[in-house]
Amino acid sequence: MPAFATMESGFQLNQVTNGPIHDLGKVVTMEGSHTPCGGGNRRRFLKTTAAAGAALVSAESLRAADPAKPAVPLVTLGKTEQKVTKLGMGTSWPFEASFVQRALASGIRYIDTSESYENTKAESAIGQALERTGMRKEIYLVTKNSKGHATGDAAVKVYEQRLHESLERLKTDYVDCYYIHGITGKEIGMFKDPGVKAAFENLKKQGKIRFCGLSCHDAMLPELLEAAAECGWIDQAMIKYNFRDVGKKDRHDDLQRAIDKASKANLGLIAMKTQGGAINFPDKMQALKDKGFKKEVAAIKTVWMDTRMHVVVSEMTNFSDLRENVAASQDPLTTTEMRLLEEYRKTTAHLYCHGCGDLCETAAKGVPVSTVLRYLRYYEVYGKREQARALYQALPPVARSLAEANLDAAQAACPHGLPVVDLIKRADRQMA
Ligand code: SF4
Numbered sequence: 001m002p003a004f005a006t007m008e009s010g011f012q013l014n015q016v017t018n019g020p021i022h023d024l025g026k027v028v029t030m031e032g033s034h035t036p037c038g039g040g041n042r043r044r045f046l047k048t049t050a051a052a053g054a055a056l057v058s059a060e061s062l063r064a065a066d067p068a069k070p071a072v073p074l075v076t077l078g079k080t081e082q083k084v085t086k087l088g089m090g091t092s093w094p095f096e097a098s099f100v101q102r103a104l105a106s107g108i109r110y111i112d113t114s115e116s117y118e119n120t121k122a123e124s125a126i127g128q129a130l131e132r133t134g135m136r137k138e139i140y141l142v143t144k145n146s147k148g149h150a151t152g153d154a155a156v157k158v159y160e161q162r163l164h165e166s167l168e169r170l171k172t173d174y175v176d177c178y179y180i181h182g183i184t185g186k187e188i189g190m191f192k193d194p195g196v197k198a199a200f201e202n203l204k205k206q207g208k209i210r211f212c213g214l215s216c217h218d219a220m221l222p223e224l225l226e227a228a229a230e231c232g233w234i235d236q237a238m239i240k241y242n243f244r245d246v247g248k249k250d251r252h253d254d255l256q257r258a259i260d261k262a263s264k265a266n267l268g269l270i271a272m273k274t275q276g277g278a279i280n281f282p283d284k285m286q287a288l289k290d291k292g293f294k295k296e297v298a299a300i301k302t303v304w305m306d307t308r309m310h311v312v313v314s315e316m317t318n319f320s321d322l323r324e325n326v327a328a329s330q331d332p333l334t335t336t337e338m339r340l341l342e343e344y345r346k347t348t349a350h351l352y353c354h355g356c357g358d359l360c361e362t363a364a365k366g367v368p369v370s371t372v373l374r375y376l377r378y379y380e381v382y383g384k385r386e387q388a389r390a391l392y393q394a395l396p397p398v399a400r401s402l403a404e405a406n407l408d409a410a411q412a413a414c415p416h417g418l419p420v421v422d423l424i425k426r427a428d429r430q431m432a
Contacts, residue, residue, distance in 0.1 A: 070085065070107055070109075071106060071107025071326060072085040072086060072087045072106075072107040072108055072109070072326055072329045072330075073085070073086050073329055073330065074086070075310045075311065076310075077140070077236060077268035077310050077311065078235070078236060078266045078267050078268035078269065078310060079235055079265075079266040079267065079268065080176075080177070080210070080211050080235050080236060080268050082140060082176070082268075084109065084110045084140040084310070084311060085107065085108055085109045085110045085140075085311070085329075086304060086310065086311055086312065086329055087108055087110070087300075087311070087312055087314065087325055087326065087329045088108065088110035088111065088112050088140075088270065088311045088312065088313040088314070089103045089108050089110065089111045089112065089313070089314070089316065090112055090272065090313045090314055090315035090316070091111065091112060091113040091114075091117050091118075091122040091125075091126065091315075092114070092117045092118070092122065092315060092384075093117075093118070093315055093317050094118055094121070095122070095125060095317070096125055097125045097126070097128035097129040097132060098129075099125075100125060100126055100128075100129035101129050101132065101133060102319065102322065103316070103322060104129070104133060104135060104139070106322055106323065106326045107326055108326070109138055109139050109140060110139070110140045110142075110311055110313070111126060111139055111140070111141050111142070112142045112238070112270070112272075112313045113126055113141075113142065113143050113144070113170075114143055114144035114146050114179075114181050115143065115144065115145070115146050115147065115162065115165065115166050115169075116144070116146035116147065116181065120165075120169055123143060123166055123169035123170050124169045126141075126170055127169050127170040127171035127172070128171070130170065130171055130172060131171045136172050140176045140177075141170065141172065141175050141176050141177075142175060142176060142177045142178075142179060142213070142238075143163075143166045143170065143175050143178060143179070144178070144179035144180070144181035144182075144215060145159060145162045145163070145178065145179065145180060145181055146181040146182065147162065148161075148162045149180060149183070149187060149190065150195075150196075150199075151189070151190060151193045151195055151196055152193065152195040153195055154195070155193070155195035155196045155198065155199035156195065156198055156199045156202050158199070159178075159196075159199040159200070159202075159203060160199070160202065160203065163175075163178060163203060163208055163209065167208065173207070173208070174207055174208050174209060174210065175208070175209055175210075176209075176210050176211060177209065177210065177211040177212065177213045177235065177236055177268075178200070178203060178208075178209040178211075178212060178213070179212075179213045179214050179215050179238065180196075180213075180214045180215075181214075181215050182215055182216065182217070182218075183214050183215070183216050183218065183224055184216075184218045184220070185218050185219065185220030185223065185224065188220065188223060188224055188227050191227045191228055191230070191231035191234065192227075192231065197231075197233050200212040200233060201233070211235035211236060211268075212233055212234055212235050212236075213234060213235055213236040213237060213238065213268070214228055214234060214237050214238070215237070215238040215239070215272070216237065216238070216239055216240070217239070217240035217272070217273060217355065217374065218355075219355050219356060219357025219358060219361070219368075219370045219371075220357075220358075221239055221240065221255060221258070221355070222254035222255045222257065222258035223254075223258070225237055225239060225255075225258040225259065225261070225262050226257075226258045226261050226262075228262065228267065229258075229261045229262040229264070229265035229267055230261075230265075234267065235267065235268060236267055236268030236269070236270060237262060237267050237268070237269060237270070238270040238271075238272055238313065239259075239269070239270070239271065239272070240271075240272060240273040240355065241255075241259075241271040241272070241273070241274065241303060241306075241309065242271070242273060242274045242275060242276035242299060242302075242303065243274070243276055243298075243299045243302040243303065243341055243345060244276045244345055244349070244352065244354065246302050246303060246305065246306050247305075247306070259306075259308055259309075260308070262308075263308040268310055268311075269308055269309050269310050269311075270309070270310065270311045270312075270313055271303045271309050271311070271312045271313070272312075272313050274299050274300050274303050274312055274314065275296060275299050276299060276345075276352060288340060288344060291340065293336075293337065293340045294324065295340075295341065295344060296321075296324075297324055297325070297328045297337075298333060298337040298338070298340070298341045299341065300312050300314060300325060300328055301328055301331070301332065301333040301337065302333055302338070302341060304329070304333075305332070305333055349416060350416055350417040350418065351418070352416070352418075353369075353370060353373040353374070353377075353416075353418060353423075354416060355370045355374070356370070356415075357369060357370035357371070359413050359414065359415065360410040360411075360413045360414050360420060361410070362413070363406060363409035363410045363412070363413040364405050364406055364407060364409065364410035364420075365404070365405055365406050365409075366398045366399060366401060366404060366405050367399055367400075367401075367402065367405040367407065367410070367424060368395070368399050369410055369420060369424065371395070371399075372392065372395075372399070372424055372427050372428075373418075373423055373424075373427065375388045375391050375392045375427065375431060376388070376423065376426065376427040376430070376431070378391070379427075379430055379431055380430075388431055389430075389431045392427065392428075392431035392432065393431070393432070400428065400432065402424065402425065402428055405424075407420055407421045407424055407425075408421060410424075
């Protein structure tokens, strides 16, 4: 059973005071929005009109007034034994160094990035912020190997080269954790591959990484997480996990069992994609807003209530998101939030792809339904149109041969009643 602590069972969060939020020069958002963690049409491009001013911000001014009372509560990240903030900054969107400084000013000390985010620009912006603030040692920094999932004898060289390039951009000598990014079911053998293990050990020995990890939102996430827990050399895992999964026992049993196993192995567990879809259900969202309910905030708080999870990485693309999520890290989920979120979950369950790909993909014969629907989400919900198109077009031809696929059978196999035929055709129209 998942260690899901309910309000009734006495769930408590540390009550801490909010740290100061400093003005780092004039930072202008083109549009305000609020959809933490991969918010869709909220892709807001931030630009600073006072970069020079931001560069002068001292590390001192970014630290919480009272270090004993961090603005964002700290947690121990599994077997890494590191104290990190339970809220992490996601960086898969266009941002500038000044925004990273703002996140630091608000108390966040966990930054998650990848060589692939914004085609390396995310790492560069973070590097600039680290250089300006001199706060490298106070931040738990994660980056990921996206392009070179080498195995066997080739792994040591490939991982070393890819990390070297990331470190240059991040302007640091080391990262706290280095990930295999977006590991897929086909790559499950990597955990037992001596070459991959040697590559990570080599980087550890050189002091370039402190811990090893992975990120995953594949349909085989439960199997991959279990394999990671068994292999012994993975320290932390970042997984797709949202309020639709938390505390659920039916279809999510495999995932819950895998999280249990990872938790027993004391892996650091990081949740991403915590929103479980938002902009695809505007009418439902409006109904919640009319009740004064912040679904995005409640969704994050719900993940935090699962005591096996340590950190939520959230893409906060404007100051309002940042402020609200930092505030949310200090308050437990209220009974009203819990009830309204559950209502929302129920009324949108048949519209949300749960990523249980094996059920419909066997029937579809060739089309990786859950992957295509994930890319459609990137396209429509997260507003990452170019990235989504590139990903879709990189799929092998058989995955896009809709004429040959049996989409009707895939739709019939979906236990959640998703209109698979329409969705896949829509995905192909938009991203082909
Ligand atoms: S379409 Fe249905 S069966 Fe297929 S991955 Fe999504 S929710 Fe699961």
